[in-house]
Amino acid sequence: MSYKQDTICVQGGYNPKTGESRIPPIVQSTTFAYDSTQAMADLFDLKADGYFYTRLANPTVAAFEGKVAALEGGVAGIGCASGMSATMLLAFTLCGAGDNIVSSAAIYGGTFNLFAVTLPKLGIQTRFFDPDDSAEDIEKLIDDKTKLIFTETVANPSIKIIDFEKIAAIAKKHGIVYADDNTLATPILCRPFEWGANVIIHSSSKYLDGHAAALGGMIVDGGNFNFKGNKRYASFNEPDESYHGLVYADLPAAQFATKCRAQMMRDMGAIMSPQNAFLSWLGCDTLALRMERHSSNAAKVAAYLSQHPKIDWVLHASLPDNKYHALAQKYMPNGTGGMLSFGIKGDVKQAAKFMEALQLITQETHVADVRSCVLHPASTTHRQLTPEELKAAGVPENLVRLSVGIENPDDIIADLEQALAKI
Numbered sequence: 001m002s003y004k005q006d007t008i009c010v011q012g013g014y015n016p017k018t019g020e021s022r023i024p025p026i027v028q029s030t031t032f033a034y035d036s037t038q039a040m041a042d043l044f045d046l047k048a049d050g051y052f053y054t055r056l057a058n059p060t061v062a063a064f065e066g067k068v069a070a071l072e073g074g075v076a077g078i079g080c081a082s083g084m085s086a087t088m089l090l091a092f093t094l095c096g097a098g099d100n101i102v103s104s105a106a107i108y109g110g111t112f113n114l115f116a117v118t119l120p121k122l123g124i125q126t127r128f129f130d131p132d133d134s135a136e137d138i139e140k141l142i143d144d145k146t147k148l149i150f151t152e153t154v155a156n157p158s159i160k161i162i163d164f165e166k167i168a169a170i171a172k173k174h175g176i177v178y179a180d181d182n183t184l185a186t187p188i189l190c191r192p193f194e195w196g197a198n199v200i201i202h203s204s205s206k207y208l209d210g211h212a213a214a215l216g217g218m219i220v221d222g223g224n225f226n227f228k229g230n231k232r233y234a235s236f237n238e239p240d241e242s243y244h245g246l247v248y249a250d251l252p253a254a255q256f257a258t259k260c261r262a263q264m265m266r267d268m269g270a271i272m273s274p275q276n277a278f279l280s281w282l283g284c285d286t287l288a289l290r291m292e293r294h295s296s297n298a299a300k301v302a303a304y305l306s307q308h309p310k311i312d313w314v315l316h317a318s319l320p321d322n323k324y325h326a327l328a329q330k331y332m333p334n335g336t337g338g339m340l341s342f343g344i345k346g347d348v349k350q351a352a353k354f355m356e357a358l359q360l361i362t363q364e365t366h367v368a369d370v371r372s373c374v375l376h377p378a379s380t381t382h383r384q385l386t387p388e389e390l391k392a393a394g395v396p397e398n399l400v401r402l403s404v405g406i407e408n409p410d411d412i413i414a415d416l417e418q419a420l421a422k423i
């Protein structure tokens, strides 16, 4: 039986047997006891399913993995310590020294640093493209060492929306794994596997948990990329000597997820904690309801701000004149989420004055949880930059990033109204 998304939100990932707890218990244990050596050996050899050490798998983490994998329509999930560690494990499962990644430049700042600064130190280079570039221009970045194409559904913070079909066609033509960071859309608003992605990454610290309670990440394997015989991926087609000669491309399913967990999670250990998995699993119960409300609230706020005389510009794909409106209607017909950015008429001082006048909406570095929050990059994350440098970085000094929560929209708008009246 296949269920709809809102049903999977509350029922997915965990099926108690008779007499077991209705929601997943927090299995707060590093290890699991067995009464035969053979039983444990079978687990180590991946011949049997089960748990032996929480760095590799844990029942509470498995419940959250199952729920997100079902929501995305994938074959396996891997819970990670954070969104950043999920992206790191993705890169290391596919790439080694000498390889390269072809990535959208419109991605989360932390991911940009990982790709542009840290991975090059290990011999993995990234070639960036603008998501608005033509397919021909993006293809020029690919060579026989390209192991990964990477995008973000809704880019944080530039709010650009990716054209999946354009990117997936390039990945398919060259036989390259296409991974998408679906954090700000969530599987409620967009399902990238349906548009050709092969792996999905999440920072579950954002909407999946939704309450700003638990840091976490998730990797979902779409099960739709066959590594068998693909010359680009020798590490999937040659025996893994660190795993008794296992050839991942010979596995009938979840080739990517098995290598990622058995090899990379084993060696890097960036696993999600059972406590955080429990909180995130619970948060997902209301994901469908929350995304509906985040999207409708943000659309109302965007419409309000776009007609306000003290506002210079507003970016939200719900606005008919937004550059990404058509892509949003195609890929995210049920809403574009709660993230928007806008520019206040005036300079950096005016923007700061506005921010400080807000009463309900708080200043935070976080985004995408139930409470509305704002960030002014020019006076916080980007404060070392000059006005010219800010402009070049695509972060004008009057830019305010607003993550619209699920409060009553009238209260959110009233708070913006009174703060705008003070500048």
Ligand SMILES: *Cc1c(COP(=O)(O)O)cnc(C)c1O
Binding pocket: 082, 083, 084, 085, 108, 110, 111, 152, 156, 181, 183, 184, 202, 203, 204, 205, 206, 215, 216, 217
């Ligand atoms: C926050 C974020 C990340 C990083 O996730 P953490 O859980 O903070 O490590 C990655 N991608 C996107 C789109 C994000 O918003």
